Amino acid sequence: MRNDLPVDGDRLWADVMALAELTDPAQPYTRRSFSPRFLDGRAWLARRLAEAGLKVRIDAGGNLIGRREGSDPTRGTIMLGSHSDTVPSGGRFDGIAGVIAALEVVRSLGNDKPRHAIEVVDFLAEEPSEYGLSCVGSRAMSGYLDPGMLEYTNADGEKLGDAIDRVGGATRDLAQARRSDIAAFLELHIEQGIVLESGNIDLGLVTAIVGIARLEIIFKGAADHAGTTPMTLRHDAGVAAARTIALVSDSASALAASGQGHFVATAGVLTFEPNAANVVPGRARVVFDIRAEDHALATVFIDELDRESARLAAATHVGRSRVALLSNTTPAACDPGLRALLAQSAEALGFSTIPLASGAGHDAAFVSRIAPSAMLFVPCRGGKSHAPEEWAEPDALAAGAAVLREAVLRLEMTAPERG
Numbered sequence: 001m002r003n004d005l006p007v008d009g010d011r012l013w014a015d016v017m018a019l020a021e022l023t024d025p026a027q028p029y030t031r032r033s034f035s036p037r038f039l040d041g042r043a044w045l046a047r048r049l050a051e052a053g054l055k056v057r058i059d060a061g062g063n064l065i066g067r068r069e070g071s072d073p074t075r076g077t078i079m080l081g082s083h084s085d086t087v088p089s090g091g092r093f094d095g096i097a098g099v100i101a102a103l104e105v106v107r108s109l110g111n112d113k114p115r116h117a118i119e120v121v122d123f124l125a126e127e128p129s130e131y132g133l134s135c136v137g138s139r140a141m142s143g144y145l146d147p148g149m150l151e152y153t154n155a156d157g158e159k160l161g162d163a164i165d166r167v168g169g170a171t172r173d174l175a176q177a178r179r180s181d182i183a184a185f186l187e188l189h190i191e192q193g194i195v196l197e198s199g200n201i202d203l204g205l206v207t208a209i210v211g212i213a214r215l216e217i218i219f220k221g222a223a224d225h226a227g228t229t230p231m232t233l234r235h236d237a238g239v240a241a242a243r244t245i246a247l248v249s250d251s252a253s254a255l256a257a258s259g260q261g262h263f264v265a266t267a268g269v270l271t272f273e274p275n276a277a278n279v280v281p282g283r284a285r286v287v288f289d290i291r292a293e294d295h296a297l298a299t300v301f302i303d304e305l306d307r308e309s310a311r312l313a314a315a316t317h318v319g320r321s322r323v324a325l326l327s328n329t330t331p332a333a334c335d336p337g338l339r340a341l342l343a344q345s346a347e348a349l350g351f352s353t354i355p356l357a358s359g360a361g362h363d364a365a366f367v368s369r370i371a372p373s374a375m376l377f378v379p380c381r382g383g384k385s386h387a388p389e390e391w392a393e394p395d396a397l398a399a400g401a402a403v404l405r406e407a408v409l410r411l412e413m414t415a416p417e418r419g
């Protein structure tokens with residue numbers, strides 16, 4: 001690790017590893033939003049924020065925020081952060097690296113009081129939660145957490161709104177989560193792709209974050225005896241789902257190769273009922289994750305998926321009891337001024353960078369609707385993420401934190417004009 005960086009890379013690394021310990025032991029690394037384990041992680045994080053001299057609170061949207069006031073209230077707030085929740089059997093760096101790097105930046109600023117207020121934020125439920133929604137806290141902060149979304153429920157029937165309140169939010173005062181004082185938001189994140197590592201580039205400057213649509217389709221057939229029911233008399237919801245999933249994959253692959261920007265789609269959730277080997281599935285629930293740099297392309301794709309899934313259901317003698325667009329975000333551009341600032345900061349510290357789009361969703365996509373926002377990617381081994389093998393080198397995290405710190409110092413000198 002370079003020993004000339006103005007951040008404590010060992011302290012940063014130790015914190016990332018310490019947070020990683022707070023995982024479901026049977027399924028490392030898992031700290032699902034709203035879970036007891038997630039709250040253990042939050043309690044640990046709140047202590048670390050307080051030890052760094054920050055004033056700690058949870059806002060109405062359930063975001064954990066550590067704040068250091070600035071000397072000039074007219075300069076607004078520089079916000080740094082990411083998320084501490086994980087996917088099931090996820091990694092130790094997705095989100096967490098950004099929260100701890102933000103903390104390290106504040107700790108490494110020492111006691112000189114910046115003119116801007118500085119905040120370290122752990123956004124609530126960035127990953128798709130058990131309630132079917134992702135980026136819950138950053139939606140609340142940016143005004144995109146609709147009242148209808150608070151009614152989404154988990155498998156136990158708990159409403160998202162009640163869950164947000166349960167972890168310290170205050171959905172009756174959700175408007176208080178809204179912010180208009182953010183001069184700049186910077187999020188460090190692992191790339192979750194292979195571009196930086198394969199190009200031996202130190203850091204990525206994110207140009208835009210793809211739009212993400214999540215579509216739920218429930219196929220309704222008839223549960224029947226798997227041994228005695230003739231094939232011609234079956235209403236197999238599983239087959240309708242499987243044919244639709246195959247169609248989505250083929251269509252998305254064709255679009256991905258068509259030169260119309262980043263386009264991907266998959267079925268990340270597939271559940272059968274009654275889910276027994278010797279019963280023809282009477283019900284199948286599929287949730288599709290569709291991502292595009294070009295939002296119009298995603299819209300056409302979703303319309304086609306609606307039509308084609310109805311055709312395939314009918315051809316399989318199965319009904320579609322529900323087609324729901326759980327979420328649909330438009331692509332978010334990162335602020336060019338902040339991107340340039342990150343580029344200058346990296347260059348000043350001797351790190352190489354390249355611009356690249358993000359195929360992963362991030363809280364910055366929502367914060368960018370209310371404030372100039374930019375993202376800094378650090379390489380992760382083999383591009384692997386959302387899996388226990390996820391790995392980032394200590395040097396890379398230290399490099400990212402040092403560049404983030406340099407950007408904060410430069411912001412201090414020349415805050416970009418608010419867009």
Ligand code: HGY
Nearest residue numbers: 126127128359360361
């Ligand atoms: O799904 C995503 O793109 C992000 O990792 N939540």
Ligand code: MN
Nearest residue numbers: 087094127386
């Ligand atoms: Mn993720």
Ligand code: MN
Nearest residue numbers: 094095126362
């Ligand atoms: Mn993430």
